[in-house]
Amino acid sequence: MEQYLELSGISKAFPGVQALKDVGFRATGGKVLALLGENGAGKSTLLKILSGDIKPDEGKIVLNGRELSFRSPHDALKSGISVIYQERQLMSAMSVMENIFAGDIPVKNGIVDYKTLKRETKKIIDQFGLPIDPETPVMFLSIAHQQMVEIMKAYRRDSLVIAFDEPTAPLTDTEIEILFNLIRRLKEQGKIILYVSHRLKEIFEVTDEIVVLKDGRFVTHVNTAETNEQDLIKYMVGRDIGDTYANLSRNDKYGDVLLEVNNLTTYAVHDVSFSLRKGEVLGFAGLVGAGRTEVMRAIFGADPIISGEIKLEGKKVEFKTPKDAIDAGIALCPEDRKEQGLVLWRSIEDNIIMPFLDKVRKWPFLDFKKSERVTIEAIKKYDIKTPTIDKIVVELSGGNQQKVILGRWTSSLVNTKLLILDEPTKGIDVGTKAEIYQMVCDLAKEGLGVIFISSELTEVINVADRIIVMKDGTITGEVLREEATEEKVLALAMASN
Ligand SMILES: Nc1ncnc2c1ncn2[C@@H]1O[C@H](COP(=O)(O)OP(=O)(O)OP(=O)(O)O)[C@@H](O)[C@H]1O
Ligand SMILES: [Mg+2]
Structure with a gap:
């Protein structure tokens, strides 16, 4: 059976802003779907609705034929949806392993089973090939590594839907490569992956399909292989911005x-x-x-x-x-x-x-x-x-x-x-x-x-x-x-x- 996530008629207003209006599209398992759009287009809001953090005013979320409704982020997690946010959401004084297993800490005879916790965390860290110690408090890690902990947390939950909101912003090139390999692996496992990024190069490298939003509305849904940067920019901006660099009007007179x-x-x-x-x-x-x-x-x-x-x-x-x-x-x-x-x-x-x-x-x-x-x-x-x-x-x-x-x-x-x-x-x-x-x-x-x-x-x-x-x-x-x-x-x- 093909796995799918279908959003339809999603709307959300904040005071003074219509963040989303009647947005709908379908994402399928084994594919990475990019969400693309200008600043303020509504991408993060959509992911927050998916994670149960905010309630849409209207609209439906259907996962494999079943309509979902969330009373809290916990419900979304239980339904198999993990969202990795632009803002980090870790408990910074807790260790890496406690964060990765948050909500699911292994217990033996009524007390935390640290041995198992550490072993299982180590397994995940090794799969990622990262130099992180399971027992370090998260606040002592670099921002990039904190981000990786967040990703490992979603990976550990084995969610069917994993959504990333600008995950590469704090990462170095090597770390981006690690992340992309991981995303490819999740894809092979048939996961439904949503990916938000402003870096078009990454979108072409790692995604299969692209949904463009503009001012909270759905613009188009295309296959990555069948589009190009220039077209995407037109969809996003609503106009052709031409060759950005060639069109710059520069200063040619220097002073002291x-x-x-x-x-x-x-x-x-x-x-x-x-x-x-x-x-x-x-x-x-x-x-x-x-x-x-x-x-x-x-x-x-x-x-x-x-x-x-x-x-x-x-x-x-x-x-x-x-x-x-x-x-x-x-x-x-x-x-x-x-x-x-x-x-x-x-x-x-x-x-x-x-x-x-x-x-x-x-x-x-x-x-x-x-x-x-x-x-x-x-x-x-x-x-x-x-x-x-x-x-x-x-x-x-x-x-x-x-x-x-x-x-x-x-x-x-x-x-x-x-x-x-x-x-x-x-x-x-x-x-x-x-x-x-x-x-x-x-x-x-x-x-x-x-x-x-x-x-x-x-x-x-x-x-x-x-x-x-x-x-x-x-x-x-x-x-x-x-x-x-x-x-x-x-x-x-x-x-x-
Ligand atoms: N909690 C909130 N309260 C009020 N307005 C909000 C809230 N969250 C988002 N908005 C507004 O909703 C609109 C969409 O914001 P959103 O964060 O979804 O954009 P985005 O597409 O993720 O943009 P960016 O690429 O800059 O991250 C913006 O105008 C924003 O100011
Ligand atoms: Mg955003």
Whole structure:
């Protein structure tokens, strides 16, 4: 019998937003089905309905002919549906094995059977080929490994339906390979797999079918083998965005040297030197862990410097804290927006003005008008999908949260001279990516120096004017955009020095 999951007429409204409207499609066993769509299209909401976390206003979920209705996430799990979320859902103080077996801990004579628990966990970890110890508390693992624990948890439950919401965002290339092999194995076992990702390359590599959503509505259902990137983008965005990189309008006039870094050494990087001119976009490429983020943290006053010097507009600077750096005109959009960027339980407005409260004050009060104006500007500039400016950030879709951070650091409240973007397009849809690239070029035209860190090679070599490549905490080379190829950059990123 063919296994299938059929959704029909699914609708869900949140205050001010119709997140899903009459969505339906069928996913079959032994296939991977991609859910694709712009930020805020409703992908995560659909998965949350499948996991029983939120109730649809209308619609039916049918699994192998049986209609399901969930009173809680527990019911969904019992029916054989596991969803692995964008946000991690682990009990961080508990061990890996307790998380993997949560709800099903083996018991012997009334007490936890640690021996069996450890043995069974070890078996799963070995199947994944990961260097993780079953007894480590999850909070001591890297974000990538936490994500893998989450996946092993679903795998252990042997669910018939497994849904992944942007699972590769925190993973390195090797880990992505491990995940894809696992997905292929689940496929062979006849599982029904749903896969959400903004990375089209992955969609072509690992999925069989694609469902596109736009503004909460179903657009199309196609076979992966019978479509191409250009068509998918058209379905998602509703228009042809053409060749993103060729269409960029770049800055071609550089000003004076803005930033000079000489022989910078910290606990994580060694003897790093480079400079950046006003109006220039400088890319930083390298494998995950190459030390790019650490260089930026040192420049930003977030990590102590052991030796070396930093000059801003020709003057030596020593920032004790990020606040000093911000006051001097440096802005850093960090890579992990949840850990370092946003206060999730506060509004969009609060998140945008928070670091600059002194500038939106009409003593002794807050200048509400100004604060509102700045926020609305950011919402317009980045097309942040939200019904109001006081929506709390945790209720925004992943990509829209990222846009709030960008909005904060480029608003008229800050006099940013140097903008450091660490993986700014992570979790952002193709249409918006193109807009962000253009925004980067526009800021350069305004005379800002921009540092653009990205692990997506195509992106960094096509957007930046010049690309610095790092490996193991040092710079291994530098290439100009005109002469940059993926092979060249990758060779430097993996160079054995
Ligand atoms: N708990 C909530 N409360 C209010 N609105 C919400 C909530 N969750 C989602 N929304 C809204 O529903 C819409 C769809 O969001 P969803 O998270 O499903 O998008 P997505 O397709 O996953 O986007 P992304 O690619 O950015 O992750 C968005 O406008 C979002 O702001
Ligand atoms: Mg989402």
